[in-house]
Amino acid sequence: MFDYGSHEVGKGWRGFVARPLNCACGILRLFVAFVSFCANSVFILKKLILATRKSPLALAQTEMAAAHLRSRLGVETDLLKIVTTGDQRAEWSLEERGGKGLFTKELEHALLNNEADVAVHSAKDLPGDMPRGLAIAGYLPRADPRDVLVLRAGVARPEKIATGSPRRRQQIAMLFPGAHFTQIRGNVETRLRKIAENAADGADSSLLAAAGLARLRIGNWPGVEFHALGFESMVPAVGQAAIAIQCRAADATRYAPHLDAETARHVALERAFQTALGGGCHTALGVHANDNTLWFFHEQTGLRSLPLSPDDFANPDETARRVLAHFGFKA
Secondary structure (H helix, E strand, O other), rough: OOOOHHHHHHHHHHHHHHHHHHHHHHHHHHHHHHHHHHHHHHOOOOEEEEEOOOOOOHHHHHHHHHHHHHHHHEEEEEEEEOOOOOHHHHOOOOOHHHOOOOOOOHHHHHOOOOOOOOOOOOOOHOOOOOOOOOOEEEOOOOOOOEEEEEEOOOOOOEEEEOOOOOHHHHHHHHHOOOOOOOOOOOOOHHHHHHHHHHOOOHHHHEEEEEEHHHHOOOOOOOOOOEEEEOOOOOOOOOOOOEEEEEEEEEHHHHHHHOHHHHHHHHHHHHHHHHHHOOOOOOOOEEEEOOOOEEEEEOOEEEEEEEEOHHHHHHHHHHHHHHHHHHHHOOO
16 A cells, blocks of 8 residues: 655655656657658658659650659659640740750749659750759669661651751761751651651651650651661760659659669769750750760760770769860860
8 A cells, every 4th residue: 555645655656657758758759750761761651743744755754753663662653744845835946945944944843842742854855954952863774875867768868857956967967968957846756757758848867766766665657767876876965865853952862772873873974074065955965975985976076985984983073074175175
């Protein structure tokens, strides 16, 4: 029996109350740690919103990204489909207007306004400069980065090539010096139809990315033939065939471990050249890196290649500065 008037009983009563209080505090601390872990690690029970353009290729690439993130993070996904300035202004010449950013700005605004968790881009569409507060978390594994010459059936040698890309135009002109050029806009299917039906200002050929054709499951098309071009003939655009996952800078470390490290290493080096040169749609610039070779094209140098070592990927900005100086560019 307790003697409630004794000093010892009072001391025991305080201990009796303190033990459950300490237990409650411990449970609360565990709960707070669990909530923090869920918020900052694995997105438990969270639906990810992926911002994307509405073109068939953009949607195909975003579905690939969504499937990848669902499998790696165990989350649900939904798409926020956005029409960009580049999509709205189909009559614009990207070379004259400056194509970089025309297909990305609205997606980036969705991230900054917290309307989406990630934005999915063709990496070659991304400008060298990133808006403040955003980052590239990483990339899906890269596909075939080559360009493909699309010839109307029966044409052995192109006479008029439809492309709005200075990079493609200047390189293909070295293969076919007598060819003439015209502009072409539209999604992949539209461009193929125009070439097949002679509806592109008389053009009998065009150029497309091999990765885009593959992602749309286009292995052939009535009325045209496909001819893939090696790097020794056509250096791809910076980031070509890589699908970029962009997010708010504070969230980048959440996604990066679940994306492809090899593609990130290669594209980081390519983008370092783009940033150093300020390359956009006005400039004929191609840069492609793999583990052992850098392929480079610029209107001032022509097509060049150099061997790469693992050390060259450790500091992409320094490597770009050193190689550009070797090629004769001034700092």
